[in-house]
Amino acid sequence: MTRWAMIADLRRCVGCQTCTAACKHANATPPGVQWRRVLDVEVGDYPDVKRAFVPVGCQHCDDPPCMHVCPTTATRKRADGIVTIDYDLCIGCAYCAVACPYQARYKTERATFAYGAPAAHETKRHDPDRIAVATKCTFCVERIDAGLAAGMTPGVDPEATPACVNACIAQALTFGDLDDPASNVSTLLEGNRHFRMHSELGTGPGFYYLWDGAGPDGGVPALRKLVEQAMELA
């Protein structure tokens, strides 16, 4: 089996929003619609203030509440974990949008363009099927499917990898197969401390956040091991 998942390394993300721009470019989302967003989170009081940039979007949950509430079965979950929307079935009731705990769904009532009148590229890529229905991040499912059909590996081959991951300047975003113990995402999760957002709600997000290295006190396990071996030798 395959379970596609995404990882955001909070230690690496610099909040440049390149993933956001790449997503908009790849998916031609209208103004105000950001399937991939990066939050600028600041906590604490001066002088003890911490800041993090947190990529968010559809979490492609194991048990997606948006799918259960959908009255039309427009929202479905594929066997590989990707949650999809069939725009031809969606009635635009927005029930899925209020059911999503990650604020990942959008509904655009009418066509809008960056500067009022549509520019040439907007005219070319405008999709009337996406008006007045729910939309969200698809994990760039078309790229994944096309890549797989061409024998490529999503998360490894850029042509088969979500646009946001490809665009990340800091390699903060990683995409891969969670069910493959040797995959990039499995390796990262094994070697780092991580969390999933709102895990208490039981949705089982397919989006993980790395926040520290492995081990009881974080750090760099491999490096620590080397240092310990060196000290033993000495």
Place this chain on the structure above:
Amino acid sequence: MSYGPAPWVQRHWDLRAAANFVFGGIGSGVIVFASLAGARGTPAALALVAGLALVGAGLFSVWLEIGRPFRAIRVFTNPRTSWMSREAYVAIALAAMALVAAWMHRAEAPAATVAGALAALVALAFVYCQGRMLNAAKGIPAWRSPATAGLIVTTSLAEGAGAWWLVAAAHAQGTRGALALLGVLLVARLLAWLAYRRTIAGAPRAAAALAPAGWALAVAGTLAPLVLLAVAATMSVEAWVLGLSAAAGALALAGGAWFKIALILRGAYNQGFAVPHMPVRGART
């Protein structure tokens, strides 16, 4: 636990969606209360038809909100898991049962009371679906409370009872028992609100936003009508009893409707974003 950008009030469902809960609740409540009050004949038929019309008005209102109204028929596609689909199916059953019961009451058929009771059961199922619909919206802490369904059901019944007594002078079927029943439903609604309020304590924004409507529900929508009902119970002049009962009914109705609007429009803060661990930088392998 630290939070990112603060939760904000959802804007996907507006007054049109709220109207579905308000009108649907009142309409179903009227149908249930007419049966509980032992209504019969033309007044019972009118209550059934009026209740059904209100339910229809609520569904029409929400139909105006959906993005693709001409695909609305697809709402029936997923009764397996969606409470919205289930609500749609129950609405069809309610329409059929209410019309049959109304016709039987109008014709003074012997089994009219049974038909009215069956319609009341379906109406009860309709408001239960509405409560569970909110409860299934995991993205809104104030809706996903386990006490939401109970609150929506009791509120709807109290609103329906209030509507029944608001026009009691017109149908002349307001018995003392039915007056007491309104009081019982008001108390039940207050208890449901208090139980619900405890469950949303962990969502402070929603709790604060709902507090004014909650107070209005408790004071103007419950205590004031209870006082009016108590005074009415001591009266012997029928005009006074009907007048005070109508006032109590209006307050019960308005309090519940106002609360539901607040629940959909003001208390509906979303989940926001949580970052339980801030990054420890410089530690990547």
